[in-house]
Amino acid sequence: MQPASTADNENKALIRRWFEEVWNQGRTELIDELRAPDAIATGLGEGGADFKAFHAELRGALPDLVVRIEDMLAAGDRVAVRLAFEGTHLGDIMGVAPTGCKVRFTGISIARIADGKIVEGWNSLDRLGLLRQIGAFLAVGGRA
Secondary structure (H helix, E strand, C coil): CCCCCHHHHHHHHHHHHHHHHHHHCCCHHHHHHHEEEEEEEECCCCCCCCHHHHHHHHHHHCCCCEEEEEEEEEECCEEEEEEEEEEECCCCECCECCCCCEEEEEEEEEEEEECCEEEEEEEEECHHHHHHHCCCCCCCCCCC
């Protein structure tokens, strides 16, 4: 196996910082520092939701949110991460009033980085798992 390039290590450090500071610490002022102004994010919600609105909704619904990086791979201008999200449902999310339930769900995100900023992101979150945990609907077989 070849050692990681300097660019790969810098890109991975940017993504670690993104999840630790923007998500775990809620430092919204860093969004514009770490993300290009014209960055494109897919997979955040209906109709290509605005990232800042998505961030505010998720952190508002799960104010104690912790995002843990389970795996990270970098190659060229891309960084892929497998994520675990944990928090307590204390605010509205996807039309569901707060339940006080502890939730855990997973996701995968791939970011493209240019000039030290995130310029594009593809995201897949287990929204179904989240909705089941907060009782939004019954699972197949009648159990939540």
